[in-house]
Amino acid sequence: MKRALIAASIACLTAMGLSFELIGAPSAEKGAAAKKEVTAEKAVSSAQRQSRGAYLAQAGNCMGCHTAQGGRLYAGGRSLSTPFGTFVTPNITPDKATGIGHWTEQDFWKALHEGKSRDGRPLYPSFPYTEYTKITREDSDAIFAHLQTLAPVAQHNPPSKINFPYNFQPLLSLWRAIYFKPGVYQPDTAKSHEWNRGAYLVQGLGHCNACHAQRNPLGAVGDDTLGGGQIMGSNWYAPSLTSSQEAGSAGWPIEEITQLLTTGISPQSATSGPMADVVRQSLQHLSKEDALAMANYLKSLPETSPRVRAAAPVVTGQVKNWFQRGAKLYEKHCQDCHGDSGQGAPGIYPPLAGNRGVTMTPPVNAVRSVLNGGYPPSTAGNPRPYGMPPFAQVLRDDEVAQVLSYIRNAWGNHASLVTTDQVDRSREGSH
C-alpha cells in the first residue's frame, strides 16, 4: 500500500518535472534575444534589475528567514521549529562553497518555482515555495541578480533536524504531489491592474498565506485562503484576513490598512510578534503604490465566517465575580495606557474596546500580549513606538485570565472567557 503510494507520487513528480521544462523554454529564448542588446544598455538594465531585485527580496522577506538572530545577512542559520522538526535555513549569499555562488538563474528559478534545490532534491515547504511559485520568471531573475551582488559569506550551517517519518524523502515527494500546485500568478482580466498587483504580492512574494491559513496535520494549506490559523510550532494565531470578526479589512478605510502594513500601527490596532517582524523586515519597505495595491486587494476579499465561532459567556453570578476581579486588575495595571473605557490613545496605545485582536475567539495573541508585552516595530513611519510592559512576572495565571475575560466583555466587547489553563499553556510558548 505504502509502496504503491510512493511509486504513484514519483510518477506524479516525473510528470511535473516535464511540465516545468515546458514553462522554462520560452524564457530561455528571451534570454538569448537579450544577449544581442548593446553593452551600455545592458549595464544600465542590469543595475536596474539588481535594484528591482533588492526591492522584491524585501517584499518577499527572504532576509527574515535566511538570517540568524544577530547573524550575517542572508548567511542562513536561522532555526524554524515546526511539529515536523527543526529546519535550519541555508546560506544564500554568493559564496561558492557554502552559499549559492555556483547557482545559475535557472537553478534559482527551480528553487523558487518548483521547490527544488540545485541537485534536484525536493525542498521542504518550510521554505514557502508553495507561495513563491506564483512569482514571475522576470522577478525571480531580478532577485537572483540582487543576491549575486551581495558580499559572499562563508558560513556552514548545521543541518536541519527533521523528525521521523518526515525525514523520509519519498513522503515529501508524495506531499508535493498532492498539495503543491506550481504555477505563476495568472492575472484576472476582469479586475483592475492595481487589484492584480495586490493579489500577486499577497499570494506570491508576500506569502501571507504561509501564516494566515490553517495547516492540516501534514503541514499543508488546503484550498482555504487567508482564513486564519495557528502558526505551526508557535503560540501565535494569525487571524483570518477575510472575516470581519478577525482581521478582515472590508470595513477599514484604505489609509488605515496601508498605515498598519507599512508602519506597524494604526488608530485601531498595533502589530505584534511575527506580524511585527513581517512589517519591520518587509512591508515597511513597500512603495506607496504597492502598499495601496495590497490594501485594495485585501479590502476586496469576500467575507467568510471565521473558523471558530464566537461564544459570549452567559453572565452568571460566578462570571460576574470573575469580571469584577478583572476590572480591578485592569484599573491598577492597564488603565493608565488603555484608558478607563478601553479607548486607548489611537496610534500610540491601541484601544481595547472594539479591537478584534482582543475579542477574536482564539485568545492566544491577547494572552501573549499580556504575558510578554512588546513594542510595535520601529519603522520609518513610527520610529519611536511606545511599549507595553510584560506582566508574566507580575500577574498569576488566574489574574491574567481574569483581566482578559474582563476586557473581552467590557465596553461592548463580547467574547468567550479566558481560562487559567489557556494562560498556563502560553507561558512556555517560546516563539
Next chain:
Amino acid sequence: MAFMFSAGFAVAGVAIAAAPVDVPDTMAERVKACVVCHGPEDRMGRDAYYPRIAGKPEGYIFNQLRNFRDGRRYYRPMTLLLANVSDRYLLEMAAYFSALEQPYPPPERTALSSNESKLAQKLINQGDPSRKIPACVECHGKALMGTAPFIPGLLGLPRVYLIAQFGAWRSGGLLRGQTPDCMSEIAKELTTDETNAIAAWLAAQSVPEKTGAAANLPVEMARRCESLFHRNDAP
C-alpha cells in the same frame, strides 16, 4: 453575524466618545515597559534579580540592549520585548537611562573574613600579573564607578547579581556578550573563591556621592577591549 458586525460599530462609537488617553511625548513614557522591572530601587522579582540600569555608561547600556535583542545575552523577557526595536531607538533608550539620576541602595552587610577582604582588594587594585589579570581599577576607574562610554561601574550592585554575572561568563558564549572579550577572559581566570570574595567586598562598599564615570581608558586596556567598541551592525 450581521448582528455582531453592527455591534462592533456601536462599540467603536462608544470608544470615540471617550477622550483618548493623554500621552506625554517623552522618553519616560516610552520606557514604561522597562521600569516595571528596572524601577528606582533594585529588587528581586518573581523570576530574576532586576539590576539597576540608571546612570550606567551609555555605550555599555546600548551594547547590552543589542546583546539581548540579538541573542548574545540571554534573558527571554527582554529578548522578546526588544525583538523589533531598531538600533537607533535602543541608543536613545540607552542615553535616557544613562542620564537618569537615581539614589543608590545602601551598602549590603556581607560576612567577609579579613583574608577574603585582602584577596578582593588585591585583585581589584593590583590584579595578578602572573595570570595576566590587570587590576580592576585600570578599566573600571580608580573610584570603581566605570569609564565612559563602555565600561560600567562596579559599586551599588548587589552581591547576587555580581555572582550571577561571573557565573554567566564562566559558562561561556550565549549568556553574556560576544565572548570572548576582555572581561570574559578575565572572569574565566578567576576562581570561584576569588569571585565570591570580590562580589562580597564590592557589594559592601558605599557608593561615593558625586563621582561619575572616569573619562579615559588606558591605551593598553582599550586595546584589550577593542572587540566591544566596534561591533558590526546587526540587521
